Amino acid sequence: MKVRVHVSLKPGVLDPQGRAIHHSLEGLGFAGVNDVRAGRLFELDVADSVSDEAIDEMCRKLLANMVIENYRIEKVAA
Amino acid sequence: MKVRVHVSLKPGVLDPQGRAIHHSLEGLGFAGVNDVRAGRLFELDVADSVSDEAIDEMCRKLLANMVIENYRIEKVAA
Secondary structure (H helix, E strand, O other): EEEEEEEEEEEOOOOOHHHHHHHHHHHHOOOOOOEEEEEEEEEEEEEEOHHHHHHHHHHHHOOOOOOOOOEEEEEOOO | EEEEEEEEEEEOOOHHHHHHHHHHHHHHOOEEEEEEEEEEEEEEOOOOOOHHHHHHHHHHHHHOOOOOOOEEEEOOOO
C-alpha cells in the first residue's frame, strides 16, 4: 500500500524557505506569485496490514513536528 | 489560485533521508514499512492570470532539480 504524507507549516508560522523561493521567483521574472510555503512530502510503501492508526502515529512521532506543522495522509491506489 | 507542487526523487536515485526515516520508524517499533522516499512540497498562491506554462517553468527553473527529481502540479480549488 502506498501512502503519501504531506507535511506543511501551520498558518502563521514563519517560513524563511518559502520566502526565499518567493523572492527567487520574482528575481527570475515570474509575476503574479502572492505567496510560497515550503513543506515536505513522504512516500511510504507499507504492508496492507498496517492500520490507519499506526500511520497516524508515525506522523505524530516522527514525520511531522506537531508544534509547528500539520500533516495530511493520502492513500494512493497501488 | 492555490497550486501545490510535489517534488520527488526519480526512481533509482539514492535517498539517504528516506532511508534514515525508514530506519528510525523501525527503531520506534513500527513494523510493515517497506520503503520511505522523502520529497518536497510547495504551496503557491498565484494570481489567476498566471498560465499553466508559467507554473511549469517555475518548477523546471527553480523548484525541482530536473536531473534527479520529478514534479507534479496540482491545482487546488480556492
